Amino acid sequence: MDELELGPVWLSLKLASATVVALLVIATPLAWWLAFTHARWRAVVEAVAALPLVLPPTVLGFYLLILLAPSGPIGRWWVELTDSTLTFSFTGLVVASIVYSFPFAVQPLQAAFERIGRAPLEAAATLGASPLETFFRVASPMALRGYVSAVVLVFAHTLGEFGVVLMVGGSIPGETRVVSIAIFEHVETLQYGQAHALSAGLLVFSFLVLLAVYVINRRMPFGAGYAVG
Amino acid sequence: MAELALDVKLERGSFALAVHETIALEGITALFGPSGSGKTTLLRIVSGLETDAVGDVTFDGERWQASGVRVPPHKRRVGFVFQDGRLFPHLTVAKNLTFGIGRRAERERAVIRFDDVVAALDLDPLLSRRPASLSGGEQQRVAIGRALLANPRLLLMDEPMSSLDVRRKAEILPYIERLPEAFGLPILYVTHSVDEVARLASSVVLLRSGRVVGRGPVAEILERIDLWPVTGRLDAGTLIEAVVDEAKDGMASLALGEQRLRVPLAGATVGTKIRLRIHARDVAIATERPRAISIRNVLEAEILAIDFHGPVYVELLLDVDGRHLRSRITREAFDELGLDVGRRVYALVKSVAFEDRGLGDAAGM
Numbered sequence: 001m002d003e004l005e006l007g008p009v010w011l012s013l014k015l016a017s018a019t020v021v022a023l024l025v026i027a028t029p030l031a032w033w034l035a036f037t038h039a040r041w042r043a044v045v046e047a048v049a050a051l052p053l054v055l056p057p058t059v060l061g062f063y064l065l066i067l068l069a070p071s072g073p074i075g076r077w078w079v080e081l082t083d084s085t086l087t088f089s090f091t092g093l094v095v096a097s098i099v100y101s102f103p104f105a106v107q108p109l110q111a112a113f114e115r116i117g118r119a120p121l122e123a124a125a126t127l128g129a130s131p132l133e134t135f136f137r138v139a140s141p142m143a144l145r146g147y148v149s150a151v152v153l154v155f156a157h158t159l160g161e162f163g164v165v166l167m168v169g170g171s172i173p174g175e176t177r178v179v180s181i182a183i184f185e186h187v188e189t190l191q192y193g194q195a196h197a198l199s200a201g202l203l204v205f206s207f208l209v210l211l212a213v214y215v216i217n218r219r220m221p222f223g224a225g226y227a228v229g
Numbered sequence: 230m231a232e233l234a235l236d237v238k239l240e241r242g243s244f245a246l247a248v249h250e251t252i253a254l255e256g257i258t259a260l261f262g263p264s265g266s267g268k269t270t271l272l273r274i275v276s277g278l279e280t281d282a283v284g285d286v287t288f289d290g291e292r293w294q295a296s297g298v299r300v301p302p303h304k305r306r307v308g309f310v311f312q313d314g315r316l317f318p319h320l321t322v323a324k325n326l327t328f329g330i331g332r333r334a335e336r337e338r339a340v341i342r343f344d345d346v347v348a349a350l351d352l353d354p355l356l357s358r359r360p361a362s363l364s365g366g367e368q369q370r371v372a373i374g375r376a377l378l379a380n381p382r383l384l385l386m387d388e389p390m391s392s393l394d395v396r397r398k399a400e401i402l403p404y405i406e407r408l409p410e411a412f413g414l415p416i417l418y419v420t421h422s423v424d425e426v427a428r429l430a431s432s433v434v435l436l437r438s439g440r441v442v443g444r445g446p447v448a449e450i451l452e453r454i455d456l457w458p459v460t461g462r463l464d465a466g467t468l469i470e471a472v473v474d475e476a477k478d479g480m481a482s483l484a485l486g487e488q489r490l491r492v493p494l495a496g497a498t499v500g501t502k503i504r505l506r507i508h509a510r511d512v513a514i515a516t517e518r519p520r521a522i523s524i525r526n527v528l529e530a531e532i533l534a535i536d537f538h539g540p541v542y543v544e545l546l547l548d549v550d551g552r553h554l555r556s557r558i559t560r561e562a563f564d565e566l567g568l569d570v571g572r573r574v575y576a577l578v579k580s581v582a583f584e585d586r587g588l589g590d591a592a593g594m
Contacts, residue, residue, distance in 0.1 A: 126309035127329030
């Protein structure tokens with residue numbers, strides 16, 4: 001026994017990666033809209049998008065459980081569609097993580113788009129670039145720092161997720177038993193050696209990721225702001 | 230010649246713009262007026278960036294905006310040089326320049342070529358640099374090059390020199406001046422500087438409080454006394470185009486009707502057309518021909534109009550054999566000399582400023 005168990009580690013990395021990819025796709029258009037809209041209900045949308053920051057994970061997990069359960073509005077639809085349940089499954093964990101880490105993707109991206117402003121986008125348009133082309137050739141490279149922040153924050157935040165996972169996913173090995181859950185169980189059953197190994201691993205890994213980000217950020221060829229003059 | 234037909238309205242807070250004009254675009258057309266007169270807004274309407282504007286915009290027979298029609302900016306092929314350059318900070322100068330160059334098929338049809346633009350704007354030494362390392366003047370040159378290389382049919386320039394100091398302005402002016410000829414492209418140029426209008430433009434559209442209050446050839450507009458409140462009268466002067474009919478020992482003689490204007494102008498050749506500006510403050514008035522005087526230019530003139538400017542100064546519009554001159558004198562002198570419209574006087578020209586490229590800035594006499 002006492003060997004380092006890698007199952008929960010891989011599961012955590014898989015969950016974090018899936019969440020990052022999904023959130024980049026989902027958060028980009030919303031962050032863009034928030035950065036440039038003049039709509040009156042922008043504040044409402046912003047507040048809703050920031051809710052996961054302040055809600056206790058158990059509250060979030062509770063509502064997600066209700067929504068995703070086979071009897072819940074989303075869960076029922078999912079069962080009809082795929083014949084499997086969202087609760088206590090990996091897919092359900094991804095959905096829960098997307099909600100849980102949502103503000104960590106939206107906020108850095110929105111800030112990055114706001115810093116870019118309309119000026120370079122207008123310049124691109126007068127040079128014949130369509131809105132989509134402008135996004136890929138001007139806005140997204142200029143928002144690179146925002147993207148790096150979003151990726152790192154979402155990844156790290158998802159790795160550290162506990163309460164929501166416990167509520168929605170439980171602890172099914174290979175399906176929902178991620179590192180944080182495994183650590184909790186080891187501590188509960190007084191297997192401190194195992195808990196140490198996993199905790200230290202998570203600690204070192206988190207540190208290295210953050211270090212890499214700060215180094216990359218510092219070496220970025222141009223500032224986050226839009227240089228004029 | 231391309232024609233730009235505008236019938237547009239825009240309201241924003243207390244500002245209202247309403248322009249109904251058809252402008253024939255040739256060479257550089259200046260959109261001129263005080264700040265807040267709507268020049269930039271009008272330029273943005275033409276480019277399609279101002280989405281709040283209502284009305285019709287037609288360029289060269291193509292409807293860019295009408296009821297139910299709004300061609301987006303990226304499909305108008307309108308180049309825009311912004312006040313602040315707006316280069317892309319994540320791209321090198323070379324990549325900025327080629328940003329608007331289309332796919333290969335388009336590139337082969339392009340009239341304006343990379344090498345020509347780089348040569349015309351002296352961009353070769355800058356190509357591998359990043360925008361952040363360029364001076365303001367260099368950034369604007371790159372911005373102009375970038376706009377040209379997208380092969381626009383119309384180039385809009387929004388006070389491209391307003392963020393530059395005097396030296397940088399002098400550095401970039403010659404480049405802008407050559408554009409229409411070098412690339413056969415009409416330019417709509419926004420400015421609030423009479424100097425730039427006098428030097429660059431062939432015609433001018435005068436804007437005030439969101440409305441066009443005058444338009445026509447530059448020389449004509451700048452001397453219309455009723456427009457002085459807009460064009461500014463004190464630092465403005467008269468613009469004169471004259472042909473060199475004698476050049477010797479660094480002095481040139483310019484024909485003004487039957488009279489001659491002697492100016493110091495090294496390297497002038499007979500037959501060249503010179504554009505020069507005579508400031509109102511540099512023209513004195515005498516009622517008799519003065520003798521024993523160092524001023525070389527004493528021109529016979531007739532007073533066409535009088536404009537009382539405040540309690541101290543009077544500005545006169547003079548006719549010199551069909552050409553116009555402006556003179557600013559004190560009210561005291563005006564009263565003492567007993568001047569009036571129709572009176573024959575002598576205009577004493579103290580100095581002129583050359584507006585043509587490469588001929589130096591100003592010359593005292």
